[in-house]
Amino acid sequence: MNIAQLAFYLALSCAGLAFILGAAQAAKRGALRRPTPFELIIGLVTDFFDTLGIGSFAPTTAIYKLRHMVPDELIPGTLNIGHTPAALISSLIFVTSIAVDPVLLVCTVGAAAIGAWLGAGVVARLPRRAIQTAMGLALTIAGIVFTAINTGALPGGGTAMSLVGWKFGVAVSINFLLGALMSSGIGLYAPCMITLALLGMQPLAAFPIMMGSCALVQPVASLRFFQNGRFAWGPALGLAVGGAVGVLIAAYIVKSLPMVALRWLVIVVIAYAAFSMLRSAARNTD
Numbered sequence: 652m653n654i655a656q657l658a659f660y661l662a663l664s665c666a667g668l669a670f671i672l673g674a675a676q677a678a679k680r681g682a683l684r685r686p687t688p689f690e691l692i693i694g695l696v697t698d699f700f701d702t703l704g705i706g707s708f709a710p711t712t713a714i715y716k717l718r719h720m721v722p723d724e725l726i727p728g729t730l731n732i733g734h735t736p737a738a739l740i741s742s743l744i745f746v747t748s749i750a751v752d753p754v755l756l757v758c759t760v761g762a763a764a765i766g767a768w769l770g771a772g773v774v775a776r777l778p779r780r781a782i783q784t785a786m787g788l789a790l791t792i793a794g795i796v797f798t799a800i801n802t803g804a805l806p807g808g809g810t811a812m813s814l815v816g817w818k819f820g821v822a823v824s825i826n827f828l829l830g831a832l833m834s835s836g837i838g839l840y841a842p843c844m845i846t847l848a849l850l851g852m853q854p855l856a857a858f859p860i861m862m863g864s865c866a867l868v869q870p871v872a873s874l875r876f877f878q879n880g881r882f883a884w885g886p887a888l889g890l891a892v893g894g895a896v897g898v899l900i901a902a903y904i905v906k907s908l909p910m911v912a913l914r915w916l917v918i919v920v921i922a923y924a925a926f927s928m929l930r931s932a933a934r935n936t937d
Contacts, residue, residue, distance in 0.1 A: 659757050663866055666764075667739055670870035673877040674732075683884050690720075690889025698737035698894030701840070702901035704858075707734050708838035709793040711890065713924035721883045723783045723931060727836040728873075728882030733890025735869040737898045742866030744902050745858045752813030756863055759826040763839065763864040766830030767872040773834070782835065783932035789837035790925035796841045797918045811852045818850045826864055834872045839864055 686694075693714055701707035708730050715721045721729055798804075814822055825846045829839045843864065844857040876882045 659753070659760065659863065662761070662764075663739065663742065663863075666867050666870040670735055670873055673874045677877040677880065680880070682880070684888075686885050686889030686892065690886050691893035692889075693886070694733065694737075694890035694893025694895075695897040695900075696893075697890070697897070698734065698741075699897035699901045699905075701734070701737065701894075702741050702898045703905070704840070704844075706793070706838045706840040707737070707894070708833070708836055709790055709921050712790060712836060712928075713921050715886070716924040716927050721886050723928065724778075725881055725883045727782060727834060728876030728879075729887045729890070730836050731834065731869045731872040732876055732882050733887035734865075734894055735873055736891045737894035738862065738865040738869050740895055740898045741902065742859075742862040744898075745862045751856045751859050755813055755819065755822065756860055758819075758823050759860050760863040760867050762823045762827035763830030763833075764867040764871050766827040766832075767834055767868040768875070770831030770834035770872070773831075780932050783928050785835045785837070787925050787929035787932055789832075789835065790921050790928060793838060793841065794918050794921045794925060796845065797921070800841070800845075801915060801918075811850075812856050814850055814852065822846060822850060826860075830864065830868045833865075833868050834875070839868065 693711065697707040697711045697714070700710065711730055711734070712726055715726055715729075716723075826839075826843065829837075829842055833839050840861050843861045847857045847860065
């Protein structure tokens, strides 16, 4: 293990510990609720598909919106907190199993974490209408990206497992931006994979970077949401417990599914949820 990898695992450990302490402090302030069976199933299903490369934020948001389970302004915090345990587990699985340039890994992941801390501070102060608009646009973008991937409009990537020069700088800068956007409920997986593919990296190399980023971004952003209480306890715990199980099933048992067909299904659900979110924002006068 080199210094860069050691630094990553140390940062991951610190983030995980900080997340646990933040959750414990938030629980002391009350409003703690056990998840329902359906909330557990949402966590299991969304993080199962997340581990296989679909992403979890957009599908979870779509389910919450369709079922009216979580107030719109609490969705970003619920997503970041709830999907953190699954992100930590999947990061440990993929970062150790796929060889990627450790310096690139540490720099992109670190940039995303810094972006998340700054972004979560902004999102925590946003009014309900602004969050609805941001998430509606995020869902729209996610649907467009999934459609482009399914139709082959986006590049499949190259063969590189590392980046140098200006490409290295672009990857780090984009991940900083994506880390900040995750705080408002915009998933990092698809745009990160597309960025690395455009820069000529092998698609497989995106997995440790994507999952490593989320494993640091989500705990960092969660600390902000724990402090201000802008999340829903029951749904968040459902994602956390069910999601951990979903990751393990996907990584060690199922491993692959017909992803193109699944993405088309997700696109339909996301499209409706995006329309619903933007319509709510248009009607909201707060």
